[in-house]
Amino acid sequence: RSALEAxxxxxxxxxxxxxxxxxxxxxxxxxxxxSQRSMGPAPARPVLRGLGGDRLLVLEDGGRTGDLSATxxxxxxxxxxxxxxxxxxxxxxxxxxxxxxxxxxxxxVVRGAVPTERVDDVVGSFAxxxxxxxxxxxxxxxxxxxxxxxxxRLDGSLRRSDDTGTPAGTLxxxxxxxxNGAVGTGFVRSWGSVGGAYSLYDSDxxxxxxxxxxxxxxxxxRLDRRHQxxxxxxxxxxxxxxxxxxLTYTHNRFFQEEIEASGAIGLEFGVLTTNAEARARxxxxxPLQNVTGGVWTERRDYKTSGxxxxxxxxxxxxxxxxxxxxxx
Numbered sequence: 596r597s598a599l600e601a602x603x604x605x606x607x608x609x610x611x612x613x614x615x616x617x618x619x620x621x622x623x624x625x626x627x628x629x630s631q632r633s634m635g636p637a638p639a640r641p642v643l644r645g646l647g648g649d650r651l652l653v654l655e656d657g658g659r660t661g662d663l664s665a666t667x668x669x670x671x672x673x674x675x676x677x678x679x680x681x682x683x684x685x686x687x688x689x690x691x692x693x694x695x696x697x698x699x700x701x702x703x704v705v706r707g708a709v710p711t712e713r714v715d716d717v718v719g720s721f722a723x724x725x726x727x728x729x730x731x732x733x734x735x736x737x738x739x740x741x742x743x744x745x746x747x748r749l750d751g752s753l754r755r756s757d758d759t760g761t762p763a764g765t766l767x768x769x770x771x772x773x774x775n776g777a778v779g780t781g782f783v784r785s786w787g788s789v790g791g792a793y794s795l796y797d798s799d800x801x802x803x804x805x806x807x808x809x810x811x812x813x814x815x816x817r818l819d820r821r822h823q824x825x826x827x828x829x830x831x832x833x834x835x836x837x838x839x840x841x842l843t844y845t846h847n848r849f850f851q852e853e854i855e856a857s858g859a860i861g862l863e864f865g866v867l868t869t870n871a872e873a874r875a876r877x878x879x880x881x882p883l884q885n886v887t888g889g890v891w892t893e894r895r896d897y898k899t900s901g902x903x904x905x906x907x908x909x910x911x912x913x914x915x916x917x918x919x920x921x922x923x
Contacts, residue, residue, distance in 0.1 A: 646699030661847025731756020
C-alpha cells in the first residue's frame with residue numbers, strides 16, 4: 596500500500612493487547628481522534644472525529660456485521676475484541692471503497708476468520724483479563740492447525756462481568772455475558788487462497804434504568820448473531836494487468852430481544868443481511884497508481900415486533916467504485 600492508501604491508524608500486537616477492553620469502542624477509545632458513545636458498558640460504539648452512527652462504518656474482516664449498533668445507542672456492536680488480530684482505522688479517500696456514507700471513516704476489525712496463510716506447525720494465542728470495578732473477566736484463544744494444503748483456524752472467547760461500581764454507588768443493570776466462537780478453513784496455494792468460516796456471537800447485557808425514557812428498572816438485551824463467510828484472494832499470473840482479485844460473500848443472521856423488568860418481551864428485531872463483493876487491484880493505468888475497482892451488493896431483510904412503529908423492510912443496494920492515486 597502507498598502512504599495515502601494505508602490506514603491512518605493501526606492497532607496490533609502488544610499495543611492492542613494492552614488496550615483491550617470489554618468492547619471494540621472501549622479498546623480504541625484512547626486513540627487520537629476517537630471516543631465512544633454508550634448507554635452502559637456493553638452497548639458502546641466508536642465515535643471518530645465527532646461522527647458516529649451511519650456516518651462511521653464498523654466492519655469485521657472488511658465486511659458488514661449485520662447488527663443494529665448504528666441505529667440506536669442501546670444496540671451493541673457484535674464483535675469481540677479478545678479474538679481480534681488488529682484494528683485498522685481508515686480515513687480519507689480510501690474510505691469510499693467500503694461505503695458511500697463513510698463521512699467519519701471506517702473501523703475495520705481484522706479477525707482473520709478465513710485463513711489466508713499456510714502454517715506448518717500448530718500456532719495460536721491466548722488472552723485473559725480481569726476487572727475490579729465491575730468484578731468481571733474474560734478469556735479468549737485462537738489456534739491455527741496445518742492439514743496438508745489446508746489451514747484450519749479455531750477461536751473462541753467467554754466474557755462475564757457484574758454491575759459497574761461508581762463513586763455514587765452501583766450502576767444497576769449493567770452486567771454483561773458474552774460468548775463468541777468461530778471455525779474457518781483456507782486452501783492456500785501460490786496463486787492465492789480460498790476458504791470459508793462460520794462464527795457465532797451471543798450476548799446478554801443490561802441497559803441502566805431510565806425513568807424519563809419509560810424504563811425505570813432498566814431493560815435486558817439478549818442478542819445472537821450467526822455469520823457465514825466465503826472468501827477468495829487470487830493472484831492470477833495469466834493476467835499481467837491484474838495484481839489481485841478478491842471475492843467475498845457473507846451472510847449474517849441477527850436476532851435481538853429487549854426484555855422488560857416484568858419479564859415480558861417489549862421488542863424483537865430480526866435482520867438477515869447478505870453481501871457480495873468483487874474487488875480488483877490493477878497495475879498502474881497511465882498516470883494513476885494503486886488503482887482499485889470493484890462492485891458490491893447487499894440484500895437486507897429487517898423485521899420487528901412488539902412496541903415498535905418501524906415497518907418490516909426489505910432493502911437492496913448496489914455500488915461500483917474506483918480508487919486511484921495521481922502523483923503530483
